Amino acid sequence: MADLPILLLNSFSYILVLILVAMGLVIIFGLMGVINMAHGEFFLLGAYTVVMTDSLGIGFWPGLILAPIIVGLVGLALEYFCIRFLYDRVLDTILATWGVSIAIKQLIIIFFGPAGLMVNPPLPQLVNMGLIEYPAYRLFIMLASLSVIGFTFFIFLKTDMGLAARAVIANRNMAASLGINTRQIYRNTFTFGSALAGLAGAIMAPLMSCDPQMGLGFFIPAFLAILVGGTGSLSGILAGGMVVGGSDSIISYLFSPVSSQIVVFTLAVIVIRIKPQGILGTKRNE
């Protein structure tokens, strides 16, 4: 029965990374009403940043630092050259960012090829945890994700920048009338949300084979987590990430990845039917 703690720990680390991805998606959506379809590809860019530094011989750790910076800048560019022209056309932002996701994916294929690439394990040792031995890198993932999630909550709930962002979410016109530069807030948030995806991609890179399609594999569960958790508050994401990520990894383990996809998807659709505002029942921001 040594499997059970490992299974739980694995699920937990997956949940945390999923929350990281979903959080970037949801703050962008909550603030601007924009679903960034390229979010999965930002994850992808983060992972390939690590692939690149690893193959250049600089190793994993510089890549982990670089990934959120590079992806944040890509997000900034996307906001500046594209998104800001489309704020009045919400459905078109989805399409445009989707076009961006196609282009990014294809660029990755052109530069790195379509095949899966591996990253050298940055922390190959096992840690003795009494009952079990557990990979040190997975423990690092948990620690890193938890700190970044905590950091994001702190920014949003405790700082002036977060206060301004929350005000823009709640009532854009009123926030602007109080002297808050909403455009600036949008740009900062988009950059920050993108950087989160990049970081998540970099964190996950050593655990999986990195291929150009991997973004979608995180984008969809992250999105389902948002649907399940509701977009009204950041805490909804914690609940949604737990439900989606938890059931996904446990069912994958017990049965198969395909059956877990079906179950998670069906679960999400049923939640949408019964509680359109998400399981926490917070009101959706229109």
Added chain:
Amino acid sequence: MNKFAFISPNGRVNIIRIFVLIALGCFPLLQDAYLLSQLTVFLVYGLFAMSLSLIWGYGGILCFGHAVFFGIGAYIMALTTKGMIPGMTGIFTSTLFALLLSIAGTALFASILGYFLFSGRLSGPYFGIVTLAVAVVAERIATKWDYIGGFNGLTNIPAFSIGGYEVLDPLVLFYVILGICLILYLISDRIVNAPFGTILSAVRDNEDRVEFFGYNIANLKILIFSISAGIAGLAGALFAVAAEFVSPTILGFSLSTEVLIWVALGGREILLAAFLGAISVRTIEALLSDILGYYWILGLGVLFILCVMFFPRGLFGQLLSNKPRN
């Protein structure tokens, strides 16, 4: 009111319609068997694109996973005509029955899905991505399900047959499919110009106002979603016959992406523009993709972004629109 949907008050649009029909009809004169078989498949894609335009352009419902209906239609067609559905033999394996079953099956699937999603008042962006998830999951299922061929799909699909007569000549098949496309175009055009289509456009532009007049928005959306899915299913069924194979790729993410690009580039708000979008992109792709390789999709993606930003009505949409340029 015009008796024939094909003849609208706008002369220029009608000339283009007739020109397109004649051009397609005369295509076999080129006597190139390979191109003809290609174009037959492209016609099917055109029909598929039209079904997307019906919900997206007219209904304002963005569907990122439309290939799931195309694929289900194709699989139903293949399984039925190959006699692989338990208990269905004889007449039940005929092409016509299989076509009907493809349409009904996909429409039913769409209405069930629509019931869960629209009644939950899932707004535009959410809906789009949930359908994307459906497509991805469906592709995974088809890949793992050995009975329906798994990763390799199904081949050796029986030829199109009408009352015992098998259409083996590619030329005849081309005209049969062209005819079906024309009929479906006329029906769809009728739908969007009928009162139902007007209400639908009103829902697209202002949902609350329509609801205020006592219409049940969810039911309206489920209905048009099912109609669109049914047409996509029919296109899929024809694809199975024309291409003589089905595989998980026609069910999932990439075809869903492609059809959206065709329709966006062609023009989402005009059925014929969407149809032409599919045919032209596929034709150009057939000519250029070998030379451009990976850069083809990159270019298509960039073109798609520019089109969304600067030509939301699409390249053919502007040409075929009755509305003035703005």
Added chain:
Amino acid sequence: MLNITNLHASYGGSRILQGVNLQVAQGQIMALMGRNGMGKTTLMRTIMGLLRPSSGHIIFDGKPIQGRQSYKISSDGIGYVPQGREIFGDFTVAENLRLGALKFDRKNRDIPEEIFDYFPILAQRQDQLAGSFSGGEQQMLAIARALVGRPKLLLLDEPSEGIQPSIVDEIGQILKKINSEAGLTILIVEQNVDMVLEIADNFSFMEKGIIVHNCPVQEIKADESIITGYISV
């Protein structure tokens, strides 16, 4: 201080402002009156930059501000208390007030003590959620929030709406006090005749998108039928 000439603006396809001319002098309280749907709120929103005017000029403090972004107009020195107050109900009182100061540099974001002198109730309840306040308290919070931004001109849109009369009186007195002590210029849209007669120096009446009459308060005190002619149905 504020000089509006020939201002036109449309909202939702209908032309609401059809050539508004309005002057508000430094240090005065100007009441803008008129029936519902005459364009008062639209005028306020247009001054605040929430609605782009189709033509005309808004000169504030000697500088044209029409078409500027709202946040810049706020920094120019116009405070806005919209109709319905629009406080942030899920935020605490302290957070609501701090939002008014975010446009300043980090070191200048403290809430001035005078605010709590004018509205002592806010001082005791800083950690309470603003949504739990009564209508009158929310109104005070909305005014205080605007004052935190140190405006030269305060736009108030129907501050008495849905508030019990005793508190309306109190708010009126506080506004008058701020006006006389700090020299704050106020443009107030109001239906409550008693309140504006108490505090306003000048009156403007609006009908069908234009200003149809201007007069000082004395003229109205002499003949109250002027008001009823413009605001009763």
